[in-house]
Amino acid sequence: xxxxxxxxxxxxxxxxxxxxxxxxxxxxxxxxxxxxxxxxxxxxxxxxxxxxxxxxxxxxxxxxxxxxxxxxxxxxxxxxxxxxxxxxxxxxxxxxxxxxxxxxxxxxxxxxxxxxxxxxxxxxxxxxxxxxxxxxxxxxxxxxxxxxxxxxxxxxxxxxxxxxxxxxxxxxxxxxxxxxxxxxxxxxxxxxxxxxxxxxxxxxxxxxxxxxxxxxxxxxxxxxxxxxxxxxxxxxxxxxxxxxxxxxxxxxxxxx
Numbered sequence: 349x350x351x352x353x354x355x356x357x358x359x360x361x362x363x364x365x366x367x368x369x370x371x372x373x374x375x376x377x378x379x380x381x382x383x384x385x386x387x388x389x390x391x392x393x394x395x396x397x398x399x400x401x402x403x404x405x406x407x408x409x410x411x412x413x414x415x416x417x418x419x420x421x422x423x424x425x426x427x428x429x430x431x432x433x434x435x436x437x438x439x440x441x442x443x444x445x446x447x448x449x450x451x452x453x454x455x456x457x458x459x460x461x462x463x464x465x466x467x468x469x470x471x472x473x474x475x476x477x478x479x480x481x482x483x484x485x486x487x488x489x490x491x492x493x494x495x496x497x498x499x500x501x502x503x504x505x506x507x508x509x510x511x512x513x514x515x516x517x518x519x520x521x522x523x524x525x526x527x528x529x530x531x532x533x534x535x536x537x538x539x540x541x542x543x544x545x546x547x548x549x550x551x552x553x554x555x556x557x558x559x560x561x562x563x564x565x566x567x568x569x570x571x572x573x574x575x576x577x578x579x580x581x582x583x584x585x586x587x588x589x590x591x592x593x594x595x596x597x598x599x600x601x602x603x604x
């Protein structure tokens with residue numbers, strides 16, 4: 349089972365509009381709902397009491413959005429993102445991922461949904477150190493089990509070229525810089541053509557120049573491929589580039 353750890357972010361939230369009406373126009377043109385969260389509650393046992401992590405959350409994400417979910421420690425942000433990532437299910441309410449009700453699915457079906465529809469980018473990269481760049485990127489295709497060796501080879505080389513790492517395709521992670529490793533992580537997340545990419549603090553371990561290059565790459569992919577990106581971040585460089593900031597506090601989505 350995939351595990352996601354989301355870094356906590358605690359700052360005042362505001363909606364950044366870099367291009368004025370042009371961003372609002374882009375949002376208005378995104379009409380296909382890809383994530384639907386309806387009246388969701390989530391409770392966890394803590395000793396003899398139950399803790400309310402989410403309290404009646406309602407939220408939609410649209411195909412092609414570039415959005416960030418932010419909130420202080422204990423806000424419910426991690427729980428909500430885990431549900432979008434299909435690693436947790438609600439106590440009550442409905443979570444639909446690309447039309448699939450995760451609360452009604454078996455674990456094997458959730459695993460398949462994660463593999464087919466979702467891509468993950470982590471703060472710590474989560475690469476397999478004994479594998480090369482090529483092998484790390486190829487791994488999701490091997491797990492899917494539907495492509496021939498030649499088809500996998502074509503896909504891997506194409507996406508590695510897209511992220512600018514062709515010269516490093518035989519290198520292992522410990523032979524790469526932080527920015528290069530994050531590019532491998534991005535390539536691995538995108539190799540299956542996912543509908544949604546969840547990015548956990550993707551620039552946290554990078555210097556400012558490399559961080560900007562990673563943001564530019566993800567934004568380019570978002571615009572060209574219409575892949576939905578949802579971030580967990582405290583990096584102003586990321587927050588200032590997203591189209592929508594979704595604030596959550598005390599298990600409730602705050603009005604913007």
